[in-house]
Amino acid sequence: MNTNDLYAISMALLLTYSGMACLSLAMPRHYDQVWGRDPSAGHTRVLRGAGVLLLALALLPCVGLWGNTVGVVAWLGWLSAGALLWVGMLSWAPRPAARTAALAVAISLAGVSIGF
Incomplete structure (x- = not known):
């Protein structure tokens, strides 16, 4: 296992963490738990879309590292x-x-954009 493999693994974990955070915060119960108010309809749509996109992006480092069949597993x-x-x-x-989910989004998107 080399350094690029570790970067790919960390990118997958950061992307799934932030994706799950977005999907969770799209729910009024968890949004209220974090921010103390109900989300607007626009926030809910954006968080759901971002969550799905981040979870789909997490597939890229997995498939790139392990191939199609093992990468999906x-x-x-x-996840x-x-x-x-x-x-x-x-x-x-x-x-x-x-806050850590927002930081994870920034780090993981930077990592994915440079090819890890």
């Missing part, structure tokens, strides 16, 4: 890991969890 595993990480952070510290 690994992606499903990273579970990202969701577990998000749930743990959301229950422990809701507002910092949202």
Whole structure:
């Protein structure tokens, strides 16, 4: 396992974490838990779209690293890991969890754009 493999794995985890965060924050219950108010309809649509897009982008490093068949299975595993990480952070510290999800989006999109 070389450095590029570790970058691809970390990109997959960051993308699934931030994607699950967006999908979770699209729900009024969790949005209220973090921000203390209900989301507008526009926020809900944007968060859902961003969540789906981020989870789809997480497939790229997995398929690039392990190939089509194993990459999809690994992606499903990273979906579970990202969701577990998000749930743990959301229950422990809701507002910092949202900040780390925003940071994860920035880091992962920068990493994907340069080819990791």
